[in-house]
Amino acid sequence: MRSLTLIIAVLSLAFTAHAAPAGGAACAGGMVFEDRNGNGRQDGAEPGLQGVVVSDGRTVELTAADGRYRMSASAERPLFVVKPATHVLRARGNGLPDHWRGAGDGLVGATGDNVAPPCRPFALAPFVPSPSRREGLQVLVFGDPQVKSGADVGYFERDIIEPLMQDAAIDSGHGFGALYFDGLAGDLGLSLGDIVDDTLSLYPGMIAATTRLGVPWLHVAGNHDLDLAAASDADSLATFRHYFGPDAFAWEEPEATFIVLDDVIHLPAGRPAYIGGLRDDQFAFLDAYLPTVARDRLLVLAVHIPLFDTGGRETFRAADRTRLFQRLAKFPNVLVLSAHSHVQQHVRHGAEAGWPGATPLHEYNVGASCGAFWSGAPDPTGIPDATMADGTPNGFARLRVAPGGGYGLSWHPARLKPGNPARTQAMHLHAPRVLRQGAYPAWGVYANVYMGEADSRVEYRVDGGPWQPMRRVQQPDPLLLAENVRDDASPALRGFDRSPEARPSSHLWRGALPTDLPAGPHRVEVRAFDRWQGEQRAEIAYRLDVAADGDARATR
Known part of the structure; x- marks a missing residue:
């Protein structure tokens, strides 16, 4: 002690x-x-x-x-x-x-x-680790489950919880023992806010669903977890506290210290009615608690609203961010986990953002478990497509923390259709099915690499040829654009809500498809080098056809 x-x-x-x-x-x-x-x-x-x-x-x-x-x-x-x-x-x-x-x-x-x-x-x-716990702490991370109805709670349970229960290893090495928590899917769980979508009566159902995993689970408050009729920020989390307890607290594991903070400031008369930020009492807690925290492990800050601003306006109060950064910079290993945006992205805060640390602060803005609010056409089991606006499939993240402060991250799509090599845990590919042989090579293969960052190395090759670099592009995912077109063309609603309008993705790469190859099918392989998971691969095919009418018009 x-x-x-x-x-x-x-x-x-x-x-x-x-x-x-x-x-x-x-x-x-x-x-x-x-x-x-x-x-x-x-x-x-x-x-x-x-x-x-x-x-x-x-x-x-x-x-x-x-x-x-x-x-x-x-x-x-x-x-x-x-x-x-x-x-x-x-x-x-x-x-x-x-x-x-x-x-x-x-x-x-x-x-x-x-x-x-x-x-x-x-x-x-007393905590007694099993042998496999020596490999590190396994944390499940849910961003924005955000259910608005009993039907959504059912989607969450069938789409996220039950597959995790089925995939859990026989012994994950959590070391808790049957007297405490007996979950096999991980050692700890985090839900990063927006547990519900303003319908606070759904809290008991969400707790019952999540605790089926048998994992100690911590909850962050989100802007859709507020008592909207509250007259002040101080009163806005009364219902949340009734079910989940404190909205600011800490939790320690041998490999990491977790600090959970409500960073939603309720503004009853505002438009919008909230802004990201921290309260004075939270800074008082940090000032009292941080001096007791061990420096030889990872410090994880879990919040809902990202610390970076979005949409060209202040979405997190700059003064609060400065005060927070000053406190976090004293620690050698820090990771920020946020949600709220319903896209997936990594932000490295540097000096230009006011971060005073020697190396950039990593903020992982985690994708949503509900994806795009449980929207989109349902699959054969009735679960909505739920793809996010940047093309990331809904799902959950895993954080693996090693002794000494090192960590790894991965994204896990909720549903992967077996036998489709163009969709893997790490990425999905999109390419035209057929091109004219000899056409101008204006068409490409796209790789949406879910954990990709600006410096990620992504390459492709055709028919086993040499690997070539793919170019990172800031544009909408063509796979989601095609879904938007299907929604537009449908004379009736294809689901409760249509898929979101595709917006530029921060983790999309493109490679031009050659058309000067022999007529027939061609295999495209893509590999991405993930900084935590290593080399990841996917593949897709396209076909070159000779123009049926023998048209000999010159190409562009």
């Missing part, structure tokens, strides 16, 4: 700010203990745990030698325990991690008028 010197220093801050919020304390003070037998109760010689961080999202307190803390919790400001890397938490009754206390979390049987009961104890069991 932490040193005694640090305990004293942080306690001196924490004990000055323990007055209950205006709404009254749901519980006050409590215990963090080592649950050695896994029954959730402090039995016999099970000791209190010293030096565990407890916070109300503004101040932090470290538990005393007997595991006790003095902080109060309320519905307006839940308190949470920062799960230490050395231990694991039990699940609450709904399957989410039992890491917070709020309304209804006091000890049963407490008495006394106007006296808040003690908070239920936090039970932490």
Whole structure:
């Protein structure tokens, strides 16, 4: 745990700010203990745990030698325990991690008028990693599940959750054990906001679906998770906190520290009614907590609204970004995970963006699990196509964190039709089916490389010839453009909502197709060199035909 010197220093801050919020304390003070037998109760010689961080999202307190803390919790400001890397938490009754206390979390049987009961104890069991955990932490990342109806919850469950359950290995090495979480799909899960699409009554269904994976799951608040009738930003997440607990908190694993922050500032009279940014209490929490964080592991910041601006306007408050960057730059290994945009992209923040670090800050703006809001023509099972506006298929991401701060990322499309080599986990290809032999080579093969960046190396070859570089282009994905045309031409709706209008993709490459080859079919191979997954390949074919009428008109 932490040193005694640090305990004293942080306690001196924490004990000055323990007055209950205006709404009254749901519980006050409590215990963090080592649950050695896994029954959730402090039995016999099970000791209190010293030096565990407890916070109300503004101040932090470290538990005393007997595991006790003095902080109060309320519905307006839940308190949470920062799960230490050395231990694991039990699940609450709904399957989410039992890491917070709020309304209804006091000890049963407490008495006394106007006296808040003690908070239920936090039970932490020792973390015992399995051999495969030595390879690193496996984190599932969902961007914007964003369901608006019971039908959408069903799509989410069938399209994202159930395939993950089926594909899970026999033992992923999560090391939690059946008494805590028994998920095999990963060690930890993150949903990056917009859990629902303003229909907050769908939270229980989404929790039930997600916790089927049996993985400890953390939730970020999004702009569609707000109580829209709230008169202030302070009141806008009352429903979210009721179901998910704190909107700003931390969580520690042996390989990484995760800081989850609500970065949606509700502006009831604004147009739009929100902007990206952080509150003063969140900066106070960062200032109190960050000095306790180990520097030899990855620091992951999970937010909803990207830290970069979009659409030619300020979408994240510049002053808040500067304050945040100043704090993050003190750490050698930092990764930002955001969502909100319903496209997939990587941003490397440098000095021009105000980042003061020695190397650029990597922000992975994760694609949406709902894709384009569960839109598009349904497949044979009834699930909408859900392709995003940049051509990325809906799905989820994986973050793999190695000891020492190294990490890898990958995108996993929700549905891959077997036997189609033009669609892989890493990319999909598009090319014309037939061209005239000898025509001007004005037509190309396109590769949408989902995890591609500006410096990605993407190459192609025809019929096993020499590899040639493909050119990165900023234009719409032709595969989605073709879907737009099908929607336009249809006399009736092809789905509940049509696919989104294709917009320029940041990860699209093009290579010209030769037409001076013999008539007949030709095989096109594409390879992309992913910085984390290595070489990835896909292939497609086109055919050259001799003009049927023997037309000998000169080509351009």
